[in-house]
Amino acid sequence: MSSELLAQELETLAWCERLMEEVEGKFPRDDFERLHKSYKRLLKDFNRIIRISDRNELRLQNLSEELTEEKAKLEGLANQLSSYLPRQVFESIFAGKQTLEIKTKRRLLTVFFSDIQGFTQISEALQPEKLTHYLNQYFSEMSRIALKHGGTIDKFIGDAMMVFFGDPETKGDREDALAAVAMAVEMQQRLASLNLQWQGEGLQYPLITRMGLNTGYCNVGNFGSADRMAYTIIGGEVNLTARIESACEAGGVLLSYETYSLVQDHMLAIEREPLTLKGIGRPVRTFAVTKFYGSATHVNEELPVKLRLPGNPEGVEIHPSELSMPDRIALVANLRSIADQLEGVRDDKHQTD
Amino acid sequence: MEKISISSTARTPAVEFDPVARTFVLSGESYPEDPFKFFADPLATVNAFLEEKHEGPIHFEFRLTYFNSSSAKVLMDLFCSLEEAASRGNDVSVDWVYAEDDDNMLELGEEFSEELSAAKFSLKAIAE
Numbered sequence: 001m002s003s004e005l006l007a008q009e010l011e012t013l014a015w016c017e018r019l020m021e022e023v024e025g026k027f028p029r030d031d032f033e034r035l036h037k038s039y040k041r042l043l044k045d046f047n048r049i050i051r052i053s054d055r056n057e058l059r060l061q062n063l064s065e066e067l068t069e070e071k072a073k074l075e076g077l078a079n080q081l082s083s084y085l086p087r088q089v090f091e092s093i094f095a096g097k098q099t100l101e102i103k104t105k106r107r108l109l110t111v112f113f114s115d116i117q118g119f120t121q122i123s124e125a126l127q128p129e130k131l132t133h134y135l136n137q138y139f140s141e142m143s144r145i146a147l148k149h150g151g152t153i154d155k156f157i158g159d160a161m162m163v164f165f166g167d168p169e170t171k172g173d174r175e176d177a178l179a180a181v182a183m184a185v186e187m188q189q190r191l192a193s194l195n196l197q198w199q200g201e202g203l204q205y206p207l208i209t210r211m212g213l214n215t216g217y218c219n220v221g222n223f224g225s226a227d228r229m230a231y232t233i234i235g236g237e238v239n240l241t242a243r244i245e246s247a248c249e250a251g252g253v254l255l256s257y258e259t260y261s262l263v264q265d266h267m268l269a270i271e272r273e274p275l276t277l278k279g280i281g282r283p284v285r286t287f288a289v290t291k292f293y294g295s296a297t298h299v300n301e302e303l304p305v306k307l308r309l310p311g312n313p314e315g316v317e318i319h320p321s322e323l324s325m326p327d328r329i330a331l332v333a334n335l336r337s338i339a340d341q342l343e344g345v346r347d348d349k350h351q352t353d
Numbered sequence: 354m355e356k357i358s359i360s361s362t363a364r365t366p367a368v369e370f371d372p373v374a375r376t377f378v379l380s381g382e383s384y385p386e387d388p389f390k391f392f393a394d395p396l397a398t399v400n401a402f403l404e405e406k407h408e409g410p411i412h413f414e415f416r417l418t419y420f421n422s423s424s425a426k427v428l429m430d431l432f433c434s435l436e437e438a439a440s441r442g443n444d445v446s447v448d449w450v451y452a453e454d455d456d457n458m459l460e461l462g463e464e465f466s467e468e469l470s471a472a473k474f475s476l477k478a479i480a481e
Contacts, residue, residue, distance in 0.1 A: 045429050048464055052425045059457055 005050075009043050086152045089231045092168040102229060104221030107167045110180040110259055111218065111238055112151065113245035114142075114187070114211040115160040122205050134198060135159070138207055141194060142187050149183035154232050164233055167220045177215050177262035178294070184211045184253045185292040188325070192251075192333035208326075212245025214256035236279075243277050244286055251326030253292075257285040267292045268321075290325050307335075354402060357395050366417060368395050372402050375409055380416035388423035396431065403438040410444040416451075417458065425461075432468040439471035446473040453478040 016039065020032045082090040092098040116122065116138075123131050142161060146153050150171070151163040163183070165176040188211065195206035216237030222229045240256065248254035260269060268291040274283030308315035323331070354372040361367035361381035369378040377399060385391040403411075413435060420428070432447075439445040447469060449462035459476065466474045 041433070045426065048429060049422050049425055051464065052461060053422045055457060055460065056421065 006043065006047060009046075013039060013043065086154065086231060087147055088150075088152045088168050098168065100222065100229070102222050102224070102226065104219045104223065104234075106217050107170075107220045108173055108215065109164045109166040109218045109220065109233060109237075110177040110213060110215045110262075111233065111241040112163040112165075112180050112184060112211065112213050113160065113241050114184075114209045115158075115245065117208045117210055117250045118205070119159040122207070125204060130203075134203060134207065138191070138194065141190055145183055145186050145190060149179045149186070151180065151183055155230075164218070164220075167233075173215070174262045177213075177259050178266060180213055181253065181255065181259065181263050181267065181289065181292060182294050184213060185289060185325075187211065188251060188253060188329050189333065192329045193337065196333055196337045208250045210245055210248035210250060211253045212241055212243075212248050212255075213253065213259045214241040214244055215258040215262060216240070216256075240277070240280070240284065243275065244284070247272075247275050247286065249288065249324070249326060251329065253289040253325060255287045255289065257287065260285075260287040266294055288325065290323065291320070291328065354398065357398060359395065365391055366420075370395065370399060370402075372398075375407055375411045376414070377412070378414045378416065380414075382418050383420035383424040385424070388421070388427055392424075392427045396427065399431070400434050403434045403443075406441065407443055410446060411438065412446050412448070414448045414450060415462075418452070418455070428465060429468065432465055435472050436469050439469070445471070446475070448475050448477050450477045450479055452481045454481065 013036070016032070016036050020029065020036065023032075078090075078094070085093075089098065093100070126134070139156060139161070143153055146161075146163045149165075150169065151165050152167060154162040154164055156162075163180070165180045166173070170176055171179070188209070191207060191209060195203075195208075199206065214237055216235075218233040218235040218237050220233045221231065223232055223234065224230050244254050244256055254272065255263070255269065267289055269287040269289050272286045272288050274285050276283050304317045304319045306315040306317055318331070320328070356372065357368055357370035359365075359368040364382065365385045366379050366381035366383045369380075370376070415428075435445050435447060449458075449465065451458035451462060459478070462476050466476070
């Protein structure tokens with residue numbers, strides 16, 4: 001504590017001492033001494049309090065810096081851990097909306113399943129490093145699309161992927177189902193262009209996926225034990241979705257009637273043969289998506305389109321209404337790739353968020 | 354004169370005062386919401402005790418890990434009373450106990466010791 005800071009007080013003290021000498025006998029010295037002593041003590045206490053206060057502030061400042069460092073460290077760790085949890089669930093836990101209890105609730109969800117057709121054969125034909133490379137790229141791209149549409153990525157099971165819509169965030173039953181179908185269609189579109197890219201890199205067999213969607217009430221929440229739990233969904237509707245997915249044509253998107261009824265105004269679909277499933281009394285109606293419009297304007301599919309090539313003025317006639325979704329997506333990806341090659345555009349131009 | 358025994362809380366220290374054994378211990382953290390209210394009754398008793406002349410030794414021990422500025426003012430007043438009691442002929446000893454790696458509490462102890470000359474003062478570092 002510098003004496004400069006208390007210069008005025010010290011001067012007053014000195015003045016008091018001088019005055020005591022000057023007024024000797026004229027003013028009771030005892031009173032003066034008492035006043036002087038009190039002021040001296042007050043000054044000492046004040047001086048000490050300031051020192052203590054400064055020291056505490058410094059200590060708090062140091063603690064605050066340590067806490068900031070710790071916080072940054074924890075945030076870094078949390079970010080790394082977040083990859084092991086569905087992003088929405090992670091955010092929900094961090095926002096304090098979710099408790100880590102073994103607890104479930106019933107929710108109307110749209111559930112999505114996909115897997116790669118003939119994955120066993122593909123994995124046998126590829127070196128493990130190559131397989132890991134393609135599979136990681138595949139899952140990265142599919143996850144990016146799932147998150148873009150607001151899906152909760154439940155898990156990856158080998159080559160299969162499970163996503164659901166409607167928890168922990170929901171935009172409403174219809175919107176959730178719509179987002180799920182939009183995601184599935186975009187996944188197939190992206191995979192078609194990835195396959196062209198991979199073909200160029202030497203991948204012999206394209207990765208063709210089947211996708212199934214179903215809407216129904218599921219139990220959602222933390223399952224497992226207090227030591228190890230997973231935020232997931234269970235229920236008959238989840239199993240049904242897996243069965244619908246396995247019945248889907250390669251490269252297609254197959255919906256249960258419950259999902260179809262929520263999104264039918266935004267797409268064209270063909271009803272497939274009903275599925276007879278063990279444990280379910282009546283046949284399950286399914287619908288294969290042929291064209292998804294989303295919020296775009298409906299285009300008349302009845303009119304044929306012509307692809308005119310140099311040296312072939314007649315062109316090739318294409319009837320959109322006769323195309324299955326896998327064929328349509330493959331054709332679009334091919335035409336886009338050709339157009340890009342002609343224009344000299346790189347493939348990653350289409351990887352938009 | 355009554356014994357005092359107050360348990361510590363997250364914000365207030367433990368107070369143990371035994372007028373027969375002539376011992377006083379203040380330990381823990383001290384940043385009460387209203388420090389003067391918290392200390393008023395125990396200090397009134399302790400000050401009354403210090404006003405008297407005692408035959409045996411009087412021992413005060415401070416084992417604080419953190420205290421705020423208001424508590425520091427209370428401590429300074431208490432140290433002043435201890436010094437005055439010692440000046441009146443009482444055998445007063447004060448131990449300032451701090452964790453050996455707590456430089457802050459060591460410096461604060463040194464700071465408070467300046468108040469004492471008639472009373473005996475010791476700084477005691479302890480391993481955590």
